[in-house]
Amino acid sequence: xxxxxxxxxxxxxxxxxxxxxxxxxxxxxxxxxxxxxxxxxxxxxxxxxxxxxxxxxxxxxxxxxxxxxxxxxxxxxxxxxxxxxxxxxxxxxxxxxxxxxxxxxxxxxxxxxxxxxxxxxxxxxxxxxxxxxxxxxxxxxxxxxxxxxxxxxxxxxxxxxxxxxxxxxxxxxxxxxxxxxxxxxxxxxxxxxxxxxxxxxxxxxxxxxxxxxxxxxxxxxxxxxxxxxxxxxxxxxxxxxxxxx
Amino acid sequence: xxxxxxxxxxxxxxxxxxxxxxxxxxxxxxxxxxxxxxxxxxxxxxxxxxxxxxxxxxxxxxxxxxxxxxxxxxxxxxxxxxxxxxxxxxxxxxxxxxxxxxxxxxxxxxxxxxxxxxxxxxxxxxxxxxxxxxxxxxxxxxxxxxxxxxxxxxxxxxxxxxxxxxxxxxxxxxxxxxxxxxxxxxxxxxxxxxxxxxxxxxxxxxxxxxxxxxxxxxxxxxxxxxxxxxxxxxxxxxxxxxxxxxxxxxxxxxxxxxxxxxxxxxxxxxxxxxxxxxxxxxxxxxxxxxxxxxxxxxxxxxxxxxxxxxxxxxxxxxxxxxxxxxxxxxxxxxxxxxxxxxxxxxxxxxxxxxxxxxxxxxxxxxxxxxxxxxxxxxxxxxxxxxxxxxxxxxxxxxxxxxxxxxxxxxxxxxxxxxxxxxxxxxxxxxxxxxxxxxxxxxxxxxxxxxxxxxxxxxxxxxxxxxxxxxxxxxxxxxxxxxxxxxxxxxxxxxxxxxxxxxxxxxxxxxxxxxx
Numbered sequence: 001x002x003x004x005x006x007x008x009x010x011x012x013x014x015x016x017x018x019x020x021x022x023x024x025x026x027x028x029x030x031x032x033x034x035x036x037x038x039x040x041x042x043x044x045x046x047x048x049x050x051x052x053x054x055x056x057x058x059x060x061x062x063x064x065x066x067x068x069x070x071x072x073x074x075x076x077x078x079x080x081x082x083x084x085x086x087x088x089x090x091x092x093x094x095x096x097x098x099x100x101x102x103x104x105x106x107x108x109x110x111x112x113x114x115x116x117x118x119x120x121x122x123x124x125x126x127x128x129x130x131x132x133x134x135x136x137x138x139x140x141x142x143x144x145x146x147x148x149x150x151x152x153x154x155x156x157x158x159x160x161x162x163x164x165x166x167x168x169x170x171x172x173x174x175x176x177x178x179x180x181x182x183x184x185x186x187x188x189x190x191x192x193x194x195x196x197x198x199x200x201x202x203x204x205x206x207x208x209x210x211x212x213x214x215x216x217x218x219x220x221x222x223x224x225x226x227x228x229x230x231x232x233x234x235x236x237x238x239x240x241x242x243x244x245x
Numbered sequence: 246x247x248x249x250x251x252x253x254x255x256x257x258x259x260x261x262x263x264x265x266x267x268x269x270x271x272x273x274x275x276x277x278x279x280x281x282x283x284x285x286x287x288x289x290x291x292x293x294x295x296x297x298x299x300x301x302x303x304x305x306x307x308x309x310x311x312x313x314x315x316x317x318x319x320x321x322x323x324x325x326x327x328x329x330x331x332x333x334x335x336x337x338x339x340x341x342x343x344x345x346x347x348x349x350x351x352x353x354x355x356x357x358x359x360x361x362x363x364x365x366x367x368x369x370x371x372x373x374x375x376x377x378x379x380x381x382x383x384x385x386x387x388x389x390x391x392x393x394x395x396x397x398x399x400x401x402x403x404x405x406x407x408x409x410x411x412x413x414x415x416x417x418x419x420x421x422x423x424x425x426x427x428x429x430x431x432x433x434x435x436x437x438x439x440x441x442x443x444x445x446x447x448x449x450x451x452x453x454x455x456x457x458x459x460x461x462x463x464x465x466x467x468x469x470x471x472x473x474x475x476x477x478x479x480x481x482x483x484x485x486x487x488x489x490x491x492x493x494x495x496x497x498x499x500x501x502x503x504x505x506x507x508x509x510x511x512x513x514x515x516x517x518x519x520x521x522x523x524x525x526x527x528x529x530x531x532x533x534x535x536x537x538x539x540x541x542x543x544x545x546x547x548x549x550x551x552x553x554x555x556x557x558x559x560x561x562x563x564x565x566x567x568x569x570x571x572x573x574x575x576x577x578x579x580x581x582x583x584x585x586x587x588x589x590x591x592x593x594x595x596x597x598x599x600x601x602x603x604x605x606x607x608x609x610x611x612x613x614x615x616x617x618x619x620x621x622x623x624x625x626x627x628x629x630x631x632x633x634x635x636x637x638x639x640x641x642x643x644x645x646x647x648x649x650x651x652x653x654x655x656x657x658x659x660x661x662x663x664x665x666x667x668x669x670x671x672x673x674x675x676x677x678x679x680x681x682x683x684x685x686x687x688x689x690x691x692x693x694x695x696x697x698x699x700x701x702x703x704x705x706x707x708x709x710x711x712x713x714x715x716x717x718x719x720x721x722x723x724x725x726x727x728x729x730x731x732x733x734x735x736x737x738x739x740x741x742x743x744x745x746x747x748x749x750x751x752x753x754x755x756x757x758x759x760x
Contacts, residue, residue: 002506162330163269163280163284164266164280165267166264166265166266166267167265167266167267167640168262168263168264169264183267183269183280184269184270185269185272185284188272188273189272189284189285189378191284191378192285211272211273213270213272213273213274213275214270214272214273215300216275217270
């Protein structure tokens with residue numbers, strides 16, 4: 001089920017939160033509304049952790065993770081690292097890595113099986129990603145943009161990419177990721193998908209500017225309509241492109 | 246690890262993969278469309294965003310009904326016909342500032358019909374503006390202009406006092422005849438220099454031209470300076486004075502005095518003047534007047550051009566003018582030297598035996614003179630010349646010259662022809678001159694007509710003078726006289742004539758000038 005929320009009157013919820021199948025990270029805001037929205041939705045399934053990274057609130061763009069692990073940039077302080085290690089479940093490996101491109105959330109997009117990364121990422125980082133997150137890593141661009149982490153958001157069931165992605169690119173990406181992809185927008189025509197929404201296998205949170213059309217596209221591509229945490233059915237992986245005409 | 250989707254460099258050139266744009270759904274209405282920077286379909290965009298917000302829908306423009314001009318603030322009035330590009334330019338300038346302020350650009354404009362007497366002008370504008378992440382939208386926008394009537398400054402001044410003039414050019418020449426003014430009149434007509442004058446009035450000794458602005462008067466004076474030797478002086482008189490804005494209104498009077506030497510004048514040069522011109526013989530004939538005077542010494546066939554400024558140094562007057570020409574009959578002529586050409590005119594030194602027509606047959610007074618008309622005269626011809634033998638002159642320089650040199654008794658000036666028929670194939674246009682009614686005398690009328698006749702005869706003789714003015718075909722000319730006219734009388738060839746413009750039911754021919 002897709003929900004529309006705001007962080008301190010800002011619709012870019014993907015910047016201030018990180019949602020995976022095993023945990024959820026939320027930025028510390030002035031009021032508790034943001035946190036309560038996540039808690040109301042997720043509290044009985046996964047832990048919702050309030051944190052900051054490197055003293056900033058833009059945690060969604062600085063870290064990347066899935067159910068296997070969480071990667072943090074070198075700017076994370078020791079206290080934050082410890083806090084996260086404490087709060088998150090034990091099977092989630094929390095690792096701080098030394099990477100020149102420290103906004104890991106903008107550079108890497110991943111689900112539980114596959115990750116797309118910025119073409120200029122270090123070799124060492126790539127190995128870390130493969131180890132800690134347990135995924136296959138592909139260096140890619142999306143619609144000519146190298147910040148793949150910003151312009152696409154995908155879960156194990158589907159993905160949404162930048163609206164200007166060509167049909168061939170969409171084919172290629174879908175083959176790599178083995179999930180259905182669709183090109184669309186979020187937050188009333190914004191192209192920065194991952195900044196405007198955050199998603200896992202059964203729920204999604206979008207900015208409150210998202211129109212009904214966009215919401216319906218999100219719900220259908222991520223297959224959220226029947227979504228309950230216990231009712232995840234693993235589809236056959238096939239490379240298929242859903243185009244909604 | 247699969248390679249990225251970067252295109253592989255080919256052997257000869259870059260491989261560019263095909264990229265067909267996919268379709269996304271419009272974020273507002275869900276219709277499938279090509280992605281654009283706003284990711285909304287055109288209709289949603291147009292519905293959401295009105296780029297003509299803030300653009301004026303009404304404006305005003307001021308029109309002068311007298312001269313059909315429109316006001317371009319602050320002060321210029323531009324003539325424009327309805328639904329013309331000039332009018333569109335004026336209207337668009339009125340709304341340009343608000344458009345620029347809103348960052349809206351104009352991509353097209355057209356007139357929408359409105360009744361001419363409705364005092365409304367309607368324009369349909371196509372406006373273009375950039376909205377939302379760089380999309381450029383175009384929209385039509387009607388604007389209505391209300392036309393206010395107001396007399397422009399010049400029309401209101403003309404209405405208040407139609408004869409109001411600001412500058413007057415007083416053209417004078419202190420000679421008893423009006424030949425110069427007839428010639429100048431034709432020149433002014435040809436060059437259109439008197440078109441700006443409000444009024445032209447005749448005054449004793451010359452003409453007055455009244456103008457509405459000082460620059461127009463200056464234009465006429467500049468033209469006159471190029472065609473005649475003149476001396477000008479300006480005076481101004483304060484009419485009104487606006488103390489608040491320090492604006493002074495004047496009336497200007499430009500007094501233009503033409504040099505009193507005319508063509509065919511006989512001049513006796515004083516010793517100083519004669520020496521300065523290189524020993525030009527004391528008797529000289531004036532042969533051409535442009536902005537300098539050409540003086541010909543008939544005995545040596547030398548021509549000297551004297552400029553106006555130099556003339557003012559000597560200020561000599563004509564001893565004998567063309568009124569005092571006497572008719573002679575040529576008895577014998579003997580060419581002395583070959584024909585030469587100076588300044589386009591031909592002269593030839595010759596000895597001629599002449600007798601006055603009044604003497605001819607009565608007594609034996611014969612004069613043997615040297616003349617410059619050797620190329621024209623044959624025995625038996627009539628010629629006009631100055632009779633120095635019988636003249637009684639009141640001229641100091643002439644007296645001095647007579648004592649120092651031996652002067653010829655006759656100076657022949659031009660060949661004379663038979664009285665020609667009254668009707669001519671050509672005619673001239675006249676300037677509309679207001680006659681000075683108070684100074685009209687009985688004999689003046691007669692004199693004027695004679696002078697005009699003499700002027701026309703001169704024109705026939707002189708092709709160079711004809712070149713400077715416009716001659717028109719005379720429709721009333723009947724060529725019955727063709728057979729009786731002698732061979733040697735010069736007439737104006739038909740190629741030099743211009744068809745006059747007649748506007749009427751039959752087609753009016755435009756003036757066509759050949760050669």
